[in-house]
Amino acid sequence: MSARPFASPVERLGRGALRVLVGAGFLFLLAPIVAVIPLSFNGGDFLSYPLRGVSLQWYARVFEPFPWMTGLANSLTVASATTVLATVVGTLAAYGLATSDFRGRGLVMGLMISPMLVPLVITGLAIYLAFARYGLVHTFVGLILAHTILALPFVVVTVTATLQGFDRNMMRAASSLGASPLTAFRTVTMPLIAPGILSGAVFAFVTSFDEVVVALFLAGPGQFTLPRHMFTALRDKLDPSIVALATLLILVSILLLIVVELLRWRSERLRRGRP
Amino acid sequence: MISADQQPDLRRKLRRSKSRARLRGLLLVAPALLLLMVAFVAPIGGMLFNAVANPEFRSAMPRLADYVREWDGQELPGEEGYRLLAEEIGRAYSDKTLPGAAMRLNYEQSGLRSLFMRAGRRADRLEAPYRRSFLELDKDWGSISVWQAMQAASAPFTARYLLQAVDREITWDGEIRLVEPEKRVFVDRFEATFWISFVVTSLCALIGYPMAYAIAAAPPRRARLMLVLLLLPFWTSLLVRTAAWVVLLQRDGIINDALIWIGVVDQPVQLIFNRLGVYIAMTHILLPFMALPLYSVMKGISPNHMRAAASLGAGPISAFWTVYFPQTVPGLGAGCLLVYVLAIGFYITPALVGGSGDQMISYLIANFALGTANWSVASALAIVLLCCVAIFYPFFRRYVGIDRLRLG
Incomplete structure (x- = not known):
């Protein structure tokens, strides 16, 4: 979009306006995330500029056992179990949906993605009422099952997208060479769609790690996750340690974003047949 | 060559192998389907029952x-x-x-x-x-x-909770009427929910459209970087982003400092715990859901279309409106649908950055369930909200589809 010498004044004006608009948009998106980072090193007790000296006191607070470290431990427990369950079940389902054509396939697909669209409060309330009957409320098992439901659509969508670019003739070639369907999946399909499965897993992890509404319904004090503690902290009193925690979580999300970008890059290379 | 008497055999074989593939597909889908049935579909059915049980x-x-x-x-x-x-x-x-x-x-x-x-x-x-x-x-x-x-x-069974969720009651002789004015709380919240979602969707479209255009028009390397920047907030925890806005918009926060420094205002203004705070924070959270589907559509539009329009004498504005914009409508529609449906269900963000008049219907549901343990009213409100979302579901499958749900 280099400025062309023969561009009319209207065009130049439009282009300038577009630049300003887009710049403002990115500023709006990124400024809040960037602006909290310096505050986390604040020496004073208030969450405002100018900073009163530099200190790591709030980070020290984050690493105290309660609430943040116990919350982190609970979050990691729930998110890792959710990731394993949702990735395995979701990948199988996506593979089944992509490779065969049974009646009601569209309906099943619609059902699979619906937890993404149903408001979280509804899912939380419904699961709470159902799980209360089986004593699953205020247990890790209940929370993990509920989070798996929420994470499943992300795995199915991501793996399905990968499978759409997958050349099924490779499977046919494998079976014509005598491989059983399982062997063909393990040695041909799996390596090719692995990046998609892994990014689905990252999505599942983040979905659970970030989730607070269903946790409000299903987690008892023994299962309070990190976001659940953050919700209480934000609602009741703005404790500066939350900004230090936020900074650390921003670093984690940057890391995860890089992982997903690398996986996508790898997946695209594999698809173009240059492993 | 296949002789005539071999043909039926082959056909049977093909049919058998096809039905075997179909069965395998069903078996692969079965665990996910079972999980969804037990922990999602059945609970929602149970909640429906709960809303009318007596x-x-x-x-x-x-x-x-x-x-x-x-x-x-x-x-x-x-x-x-x-x-x-x-x-x-x-x-x-x-x-x-x-x-x-x-x-x-x-x-x-x-x-x-x-x-x-x-x-x-x-x-x-x-x-x-x-x-x-x-x-x-x-x-x-x-x-x-x-x-x-x-x-x-x-x-x-009773319809009273469902009627109560829309501020109606049934009299003993079967007449349905509005409840007394001081008890009319729910319709008001539903209206606020729809209005907030509408405003947030419009803001997302206004901000997201030029951004998506700029990314689609940028050279590949820069486009990649812009996409990553667009996705970063998306990958950041919702609570982290909400916390950031609470910090920035408070009375002695950066935004107020900046406004005073520029001289727009001389007193700190209330930017949070009101409707404005809800609009700002929700737009921030939902913007990527608008920009990504728009970008994926714009990426597929050839720049030659605009060049052709210009060579045929169209001015930049009329070329945009008559040639470019109509081609982006599917992306815009998908983005608006996605943002609106997600916005309707928001709870955490309005609860943390809104005032009491800015709470959405999800807040009431959570409050009735977790605060006063009135499961019947909570379930009835949830059913009404679910119906409001379900209206969009057919459009969703048609215009958004599973591909545009791919985020990141």
């Missing part, structure tokens, strides 16, 4: 419930009815099921809870003639509306 009165006083079901509702029951009432109240009081039933009756008519609990406490003093005995206890026992309330509470 068990409290019947489970506490089953014989009385049968009796009032038979009662014609025209005039006060005779001595037999009052005798049954005395027996059932006494038994329900001693096995501690009376409070639930009394609470349920109180929804029908306020004051009935204390009337029934008082009778329960003194049940051993009630004796024949029962009707007079009840009237001596409280003259309200002679009112026909008490019996009508019992009749309404004795049906296996």
